[in-house]
Amino acid sequence: MAYTHTLLRETYRFPDLKALLAKASPPRSGDQLAGIAAASEAERAAARLALADVPLRRFLDEALIPYESDEITRLILDDHDPVAFAGIAHLTVGEFRDWLLRAETDTAALTRVASGLTPEMVAAVSKLMRNQDLIAVARKRPVVTRFRSTVGLPGRLAVRLQPNHATDDPKGIAASMLDGLMYGCGDAMIGINPASDQPAAIGDLLRMVDELRQRHDIPTQSCVLTHVTTTLAAIEQGAPVDLVFQSIAGTEQANAGFGVSLSLLAQAHAAGLSLARGTVGRQLMYFETGQGSALSAEAHHGVDQQTCETRAYAVARKFDPFLVNTVVGFIGPEYLYDGKQIIRAGLEDHCCGKLLGVPMGVDICYTNHAEADQDDMDTLLTLLGVAGVNFIMGVPGADDVMLNYQSTSFHDALYAREVLGLRRAPEFEDWLARMGITDERGALRRAGPTQPLLAGARDWVRTA
The missing domain is CATH 3.20.20.70 (Aldolase class I)
Known part of the structure; x- marks a missing residue:
């Protein structure tokens, strides 16, 4: 499926989702080496605006690498959890970014949807995010x-x-x-x-x-x-x-x-x-x-x-x-x-x-x-x-x-x-x-660790 966006009276066309994601990426020497990067900042901006309007569901219908020829694609689609996805299935990529940044979208909410997200969905939304967005969202999602x-x-x-x-x-x-x-x-x-x-x-x-x-x-x-x-x-x-x-x-x-x-x-x-x-x-x-x-x-x-x-x-x-x-x-x-x-x-x-x-x-x-x-x-x-x-x-x-x-x-x-x-x-x-390496505040002790530990460790180094 082709995607288009008109910016400053020029219409930019992207033949498929794979090309749209590549053009929307921040500048990267590897993508330039591969010949898939945006040719200008205007094209990159147009790609991001077009990507923001793509429904999240589209990533389940349009595989970037064919299902038949790639076991990672099969893993992604076969393991997708539709129940976890249901709560955000109506969103576009741009709306998904807004949802991630809401104060009420907390750790519990992010944990609930995790198995319903595909890598392509999260890669897409990251391309619309500033550095501070990436920090703010990740901070809400500890993984223990x-x-x-x-x-x-x-x-x-x-x-x-x-x-x-x-x-x-x-x-x-x-x-x-x-x-x-x-x-x-x-x-x-x-x-x-x-x-x-x-x-x-x-x-x-x-x-x-x-x-x-x-x-x-x-x-x-x-x-x-x-x-x-x-x-x-x-x-x-x-x-x-x-x-x-x-x-x-x-x-x-x-x-x-x-x-x-x-x-x-x-x-x-x-x-x-x-x-x-x-x-x-x-x-x-x-x-x-x-x-x-x-x-x-x-x-x-x-x-x-x-x-x-x-x-x-x-x-x-x-x-x-x-x-x-x-x-x-x-x-x-x-x-x-x-x-x-x-x-x-x-x-x-x-x-x-x-x-x-x-x-x-x-x-x-x-x-x-x-x-x-x-x-x-x-x-x-x-x-x-x-x-x-x-x-x-x-x-x-x-x-x-x-x-x-x-x-x-x-x-x-x-x-x-x-x-x-x-x-x-x-x-x-x-x-x-x-061991006496740190004090009650967790800071390193100036006096160093307990002598038995230090002596034993030094002996271990000598005999290693």
Whole structure:
């Protein structure tokens, strides 16, 4: 179906819903690279005005990628909940934006409609929203998950402790883990991106982290971010697997490029559940996404990169994840050119994920060849803290020496928690106090942690 809008005496025509969404997107280098972006600000404005008049029901009738050829499209439409959708089914995209921003549209209302929303609906409404709208709506929609710690509660900000090392040196990883814990980071998880994907190396890393966790009874969860098939092999070999990781995208073809399918993810989810390692909950999948992944694999089918990204959250939602992380600036300036585009994309991803009921965290990051710097990351960190992001990264010095990109540091987490009055996950918060790392207000103790913990941890680093 074609869509038109006349603006300043010129009529703009959009051949289908896919083209309309692409033209309505904020400026994005990836969409320009794909040749689907608006040619002018006037065309972008016309597309947004036309999109505002599109009924939400249209997204159930006009698939962006054919149902017959894409299992993500089938997942989205087959799992759609018409009962949850009924309360907003009469709205257009523009009216849906107004509804989201109403004071009476609270957490309960957003929770009720979540399973009735498709990724395309929430991507569409986000294109009509200013940054402050994205923050205000996301803040009203906390998504809480549990494994050994509880993440996503209002007024809380968790941190993934990311102790990567360029050669997977155990002592280097151990030292970074200890450093992060002493700064009060790690309540979301301790997650290592391995330099090697060899099963033996993955098993060694899993056992190393689990030894530290058990030695000090730390209420957190570990993850080695290897391919899901390697994790399945580790589970079969008896390795202590907590969270099951996989990168995912919003099209079947892009996921095939990652070497995964919905059936493989279901197998991995079941294997993780069979271990029953959680203490306060059973949510254990950890997914990472990023705008531009489908385009970089030439698997976007002409769909704009932000809508493709939001479709990935339908995949995540299917498996009731513990954490979902949009690694927002990691792919590079070919997809998000500068700090302004990265900031906008981070706010979009977080808001769209939360509307779908996904526990969103954001790796607030950029590559060294992007037109961005740490001031841009400070801005996005602060905005996401206000918006209620579930977790951020904690990287030593904000400089990942293995992945070679810039993220957020242990100190950045201290800043965000201090200026925004945010606390850690409750179980982890209690542990930090018991260990003497924090005082009764949750602030780091100047005198440092209790000597038994520090001595034991230092000994563990020396023998790692």
